[in-house]
Amino acid sequence: MFFKRLIKTIVMKYLLNPDVLDSTSVWAVFVKRLCFKLMLIKGHITNYRDGFYQVNDLLAIIGYIPLKTHRLIDQSQGTILISALGFGEIVNSISLIRGIQTLSSYSIVIISRQPQLARQLTLSMGLSVVALPYPYQFCIWRPFISYWLNKLKPVSILCIENMIEIRADMLEMAKARHNTSVLLINAHAYRKSPFLWHILEETKDQNKRRFKCVDIAGVVSEEARKYLLGYGVSDSNIIMVNNLKFDTAKHPVKIEDNEKIRQQLGIPSDAQVLICGSVHPGEEAILLNAFRDVISRPGHLELKNIRLIIAPRELYTLDPIIKSIKSLGFSIALKTASPPISRDSHTIVIVDTIGELKAIYSIADVVIVAGSMLDHLIGHNPIEPAILGKPIIVGHYMSSFKDIMDKFLQRNAIIQLQNTEELADQVAILFEHPEIRERMGSLAKAVVDECSGATEKYLDILGRLLPK
Known part of the structure; x- marks a missing residue:
């Protein structure tokens, strides 16, 4: 160390x-x-x-296409290539994949930073998809780009939310040699990133070259439209579409009986539940101090029977978050701990698994969507608890979800804190007033229902772009 x-x-x-x-x-x-x-x-x-890569993925990074994958691709006339950076983008591509498989017979290839996760997720949903890592190193040499594209034969490239992992060389060659269409989906206005690779890309003018290859860009806000115009995308190639996340959240997931989930987590059947999702290191102290304030308020017996569940955003942050929780005087219980025992208010349940948060949200009385409490954060998706009809609290820093927040705030369907000192009072109000919880949950679900429909619009566009 x-x-x-x-x-x-x-x-x-x-x-x-x-x-x-x-x-x-x-x-x-x-x-x-x-x-x-x-x-x-x-x-x-x-x-x-x-565990995000298999052994074969290490070879795929330098352009090797596994033989089994090659045979699957050869069964169709070409592929539809989907660029899905991480878990969120992979999830958002699911509704499109379902539609594409009914729309065409082309093989679908996902390229991602987490190809193994893409395989597991699509397999669990009964979807036939090939997943590969981004081909980083070999893209330096154009002959290797040509080899890779000749193997995949992309008829269309769908970039979910961003294009930052795809080199302009690849897009330019795909369009020139394979007449590939490029569709940018769910585009945001991105703040400048401090990460080194963004700085490198800007110095090589990669962004403008990438965006020049875009045939159609679906944007979620006027701000996103202006952002793309600034990078040279023609206004006639930009369309306004509701955020694809609204459609993604409506996909059914396997949610077990609430009582069974409570038993797995050691939550008594008569206890109320506060769930904090997508927690980043440093936020746990804010959440725990607010929670301590709520359950310690004199004369409010209903507040003493609340159980807190924390779901870290990334599993590798478990250790610092757990250490911080213990230093604040609370004990912890991991979801994977066995056997589950009944927890009191001073035992914090930690979700140490991936992909189960939506199911766990189903037992919540109140949800806090974290990743929004500290000024270096940019927020996380509040739609998953909203579709379940849950009252939601978020922090002040939600810049990555501005278009979504605007829709919820217009309907008073969400509580956004101006500062973290308000958190304890807002949590207490919601637990003390079930009628407010019910009204907020109903409004949040209505917003999701009203803003759906992006998938159909993108599939219609793709249908017009694909070869006849």
Whole structure:
């Protein structure tokens, strides 16, 4: 740990300081590209360690298409390539995949940072999909790009929400040699990222070259439209579409009986439940202090029977979050702990699994969508608890979901904090007034129902873009 921190300090102080990052000198560009390559290698190793890659995926990174995958692709006249960066984008592509498989006979290939997760998710839903990692390293050489594209034969490339992992070279060659259409789906207005690879992409003018390849871009807000116009996308190629996340949330998931979920988590049947989803390190202290305030209020017996469930955004953050919770005087119980026992208010249940949060939301009386309590965060999706009719609280920092928040706020279907000091009072009000909870939950569900329909619109566009 000491050496890891020492190396990080040296790199940040001498190699990635602001002077180097802002410079376009030969030395600065060399340093940035070297660090970029090292970050990619570290990312691949981490993905393999965390189970997001199979062994074959390590070869696919350099352009190798596994024989079994190649045979599946050869069974159709071409492929529809879906770029889905991570878990959220993979989930958002599910409704499109279902529709595409009824619309055409083309094979569907997902490229992602988490291909194994894409395989597991699509398989569990009975969908026939090939999943591959992004082909990073080989894309430096155009002959390898050509080889990769010749194997996949893409007739259309669908980019879910962003295009940051697809090199402009690939898009340009696909359009020139394979007459591939490019559809950008659910596009946002992205704030500038501090990550090194974004800086590199901007210096190489990759963004403008990517966006120049877009045939149709579906945007979720006027702000997103202006963002794309600034990168050279023609206004005639931009259409306004409701956020695809509204459709995604409506897909049925296997939700077990509420009482069974309570038993698995050790939640008494008479207890009320507060669930905090997508929690980032540092937010647990805010949530726990507010929770302690609520259950400690004198004369409010109904508040003493609340159980708190915390679902970290990423499993690798479990250890620091658990350590922080214990330092605040609470005990913890992991969801995977066996056998489950009845928990009191001072035992915090931690969801240490992936993909189960929507089912667990079903037992909530109140939901807090975290990732929004600290100023370096940009929010998480409030639609999943909304479709279940749950009253929702979010923090002040929801910039990544501005279009969605506008729709909920217009209907008073969500509570957005101006500061974290309000959290305890807002939680207490909701638990003390079931009629407010019911009204907010009904309004939130109505917003989701009214804003659905993006999938059909994108499928109609894709149908017109595909070869006849």
